Amino acid sequence: MTTPQARLQSVERAFSKLRELLADDEGDHDDLSDSFIKLMKRVCDVVRDAGADNADILQRAEGLLNIMIDFAYGDSELFDFMPSFAHDNERGAPLVKDLQGEGGFPAMGPLLKMLLGGRPMPESAKALLTQPEKWNASTHIPNKFSTPCSRFRVGDGSPTFIPTDSNTLATNIFQARCEVTADHILNPINLLISPGSEFMVNSPPNRTMDIPLADIAYGVGIDQERKLVFIGRPDRLKSYYWGMKTSRTASDSYFCTTRFAGPITILPGGRLIRAGRGSAGVWNLDSQPTHGPEGTDIIGEQMDPEYLDTWRDEDADIELSEGSNPDTIIAFEDSKFKPSLWHTHPDPSKPAVMLAATDADGMGEATYYCRTLDLENGGRVITRYLGNGGTVQAFSTSAGHPNVFLTTASHGLARLYDVRIPLPVLTLDAGDASQSCPDGILIHPDGHPFAFTGSERSEQIKLWDLRARGCVYELSTGNNTVVAMAWDSDTIALYAAKNCTYVDRLGYHHDYRRAKIPRGLRGDYGGEGEGDEDEETEENEDDNDWDDDTCWPKSAHHHEDYFGYNFDAGEHRLYTKIVSSYGDATMKVSSYW
16 A cells, blocks of 8 residues: 555656646646646645644645645746645535626626627636626515625525524524625725724724834734734834723833734733744733833833834834833744734634744745644644645634634635644635635634635625535625625624725726616615606616716626615725715716825
8 A cells, every 4th residue: 555655755756747847848738737736636635544643744745735836826827826726525625616696807798709709709708707697676685684785696506594593693694684884994904803892903094093103014913801902013013002091001012023023912811922933922911111101211222213214204203112022932843934824723722822824925935834833832833734725814713613714815715624634624716716815704603604705806705604515695895805804793793894996095086987877776775766767767868868976997896787786885995884875986087085
């Protein structure tokens, strides 16, 4: 019987030959791409057969897959979005696709037909550009309270759900019985909600604050117990207090993180942790120096303003405190491991165990690692998780299940993992092999497993029934791309920060056309409005009668008639509860600043 080591060696030899063929520009590119994915599947088969306890094989397979992924995105240009290779339909770890929905960009259909010049359209193109029926009176809506900003999947393979007295919450989510609001925000970077759902970090334009750092602050963390928010750039963190003022101003601490520019977390006992390469800094929050009673004391060393590397204006208020150094340092088992993202383990009994991932250049080279680290035991690697063919962009866990977590990745796939198994137990093709999946949310209302996934180019949020293994519906984003999402289990609210790609940094809209809103969708959903105007008037209306104040992005993924409520955001939005009748975009050139 062939050993796991020999099987991996066989893959390595085959991979070496494939690299030679690509280097010599021999063979069909598509055939070589298929052969490449088959090799990656063979690596996953070895891991499945060897079992989760075979640490040596798992480590070797992780390294081999990392080299292969780096090669595929490098000079070989095999893929822009790597297909799934870690699923196994026959062994209970399937790949789930959304077989319905509005495929591709609506504007591409007529263009492709024109380019074909009357020739038959390829079957692959037909599948990509298949258009669903327009929204009409017979469009499936499971409940009168289902939001018209949803579009449900119907027919063969679509999930079904039987409402009972014991699953009312799950029923409401399955049937999209919700209201939606959309609040204007600045161009979002991330979205973070505290563990107890008491506080959320985002940037409303009318409630901004001037963070006294020398550059844009990307790092963020929350300590719910002490009501602290940590915001920072690679070399420094600053804490802010969101509660009532106390005798000790808890919002005036700075932390020097020069060696620790990675993600942030809070461990029990008030320990602030920030990751770096091969180690993490630890600060004891209850003993940190502050600016003192007058608010003028320097924390740590004082920086020379002449040597600040900053893009900010000369009169910007930049704090010169370098910040306090870490009280202790945790050295990782892998001295090269540099987390770009981490998340607390789903098991509440393991608060110091982190799900950690690296990005494409996180360790000085392209790395696509996903591991669990035990911060209480020297940063020991507990498990290595394989299967992500791109950078992990988000983790999600649910209080409803202590042994599973969800990842979303840059190549458009979301994966459900059992923490005890190194390969995914379920893979969701959230990006249709053509776009990134920036975030996902795992929830278990009434014990039923669901996942929300966000998308970029397709401008939507999808709900997946993980038990039925299918897409339930998609939610409109008002033609915005999803940046980040958060779930509040106390209020049963999904928050989504979205970016409008049709408005520039100065607030000017571009690439819009006059909207062609169907008659039945012009008024409020389910009520009387413009949609109930006289039919004869509608028939006599021509293209010149459209209002220039109502428009639609030229390259929007969805047509105006796809959802039951016609809505274009026209700005960056945070979606929370009733959609306004129209966004801010018009055909007239103007800025909303």
